[in-house]
Amino acid sequence: MLKEYSKLIQLLILLFVVVFISFVIKNYFNPFLYIVVLYLLAKPLQKFFLKVTNSFKLSAAFSIIVLNLLLFVVVFYLSNNIIVVFQKYVLINIDKLRSFYNDFLNLVTVSNNNPGGHIGNSIIDGSIIKKGALYTSESIVSYVIANICVYFVLVDEFMIRRLFYVLLPKNIVLNVGQSISKLKKLAVIEVMLALFSTVETFFGFIFFKVPEPFLLALICGALDILPYVGTIIVFIPLIIYNIVLKEYFIAIGLVILYILIQINREILETKFIGDRLDIHPILALLSIYIGVKLFGVIGIISGPLYVLLAKNIIISSTQEEFT
Template sequence: MVLKNEYKPLLYLGISIIIATIIVTLTIRYLLPFVFGVIIAFLIEPLVKFAERLNIKRTYSSLIILLGIFTLIIYIIILSISRITVELGKLVTILPNYYNLIYELWNKFNLALYNISKYIPKETLDYLNNNWDQVISYVSTYISNFYSFLLNKLVLIPGVIVFLIFTFLASYFFSKDKQKILDTFKRILPTSLHKKLENIQIELFLSFIGLIKAQIILVIISTAITIAGFYILKVDYALTLGLICGLLDILPLFGPSLIFIPWILYLILTGSVSFAVYILTIYLVVIGTRQILQAKVIGSNLGLDPTLALIAIYLGIKIFGFLGLFLGPLIAVIIRAAVHSGLIPPLSKK
């Protein structure tokens, strides 16, 4: 069976998507420190060139700049951990002050259960009483699993240290030997691919900048909505809390929920249900606005159609998890760059 010419570009595109997904998956799984090394080396290149103009050798300038960056990162991590430790210590010292409040809430909870029990059939109450031990066991298991989760994360700390060391070394060598690495690739690859790969490199650079710009825009929008909502509700430290929630919006897994959810639960437990609803409304508006604007903002900054950007984000999240929020559009951009450079034939010829 001979494939018609008009279907060949579509076949090439499908194969390219599969290959790009496999390559990105394997790279993220096994070579992530080196990927970050390339990105960091690329980001510090303007500083390295500036240092070279000051007659500082690339070997030394790359090392000095990277040491400064990683020292700052480690300082921020240590400062954050120490701050969290101090705050937890304060929390432990003030917990006894909330004993009476907790005791009162527990009494209210028992009274509410008693009032509700009047309207519950006797069979249901008997079932609940007979299975109360199972409920306690479930809660105990949940707490135990939570602590196991925390301990497992602590076990990962040595792995994180190794990851940072390899990322630092990769960044340094990629930055120091940039020209040698590029010359090696040029010798290995056919001459006909040099220009195409240069075009892909330029397009990926512009797309990377566009992706960062898109995330900054989304964070600014989320921050503005949060601050405005806090000011409307006359929340104490509205500006500071809004900025913190906005910065947390960078985190793909937790985001501002690290602030909102515990706050909402605390308000409900302390009886401020109406205020908890207002805070929940702000949280839902922030999350909803981000989800609505995400595809449009990312697509416009990457030069992708909003529908294509939405599909890329969805498929990226389904395949890679939360990292797919960035990797999905990135794969789409790589394929587009390959089409523009001629490595992949276009679907239609103009």
């Protein structure tokens, strides 16, 4: 009886483990995503510095320092140029934007039968500012902790692997290792898709004469990797901005451009992920979608990871039946 349902039992146990770990990481270990991203970015740098210094500690330290400097330069460049764009294109049309904002508030007030409503005051609430400050401070702490963790992971990577081989059965470690290597390919795919979307966005912005197309396309490319956030953060202000200036052709064009970019990305993502992870494209798409719905950004990793591990269990069980 147990032998007959052993495969199903293993899959259910695996599902419980993946769900439990994802839940714990999502709610109690915020630095996890920073650790994953920083490790993937720092590992190639460490390989380079290891050839120069021939020391794991020095190479890990240099790779993290250089990586943080590069990230700082990129963030500084983007933020500085965003301020320039804001001053150049928004402030000169501030009267039109204010008029549009007041008309919108009046429309909302009338529709809600609240003639004396103070909707403008409720939008900028003190609690929102407090939550934003709290979230920012938590993110900074998480980022610092992630840097420290990545340093020790880079230095003691071989010892950590050896520990897993001691604690867990060899076949499980190999199974997880193969799945993680495939997930690295998933990260590469996401970066490639973001670059492709950036190029599409750049040429679309040039066609519709959007100000600072290169800068805004870069921001869209960076946001494209993040679920829930995405390029909509850039497109909505641009669409509203052009509506305020009565550039309706550009506003409609930007809506169509956004839809086309999203459709192309979904098609390419489904195709590439299915091919690279060696699973059916629909299954790959569903695993990411369900994972993101359940666990947010963590689901991008845990969803496909469960599918890959489950596939290995099914294949290994099938091979045992034939031997």
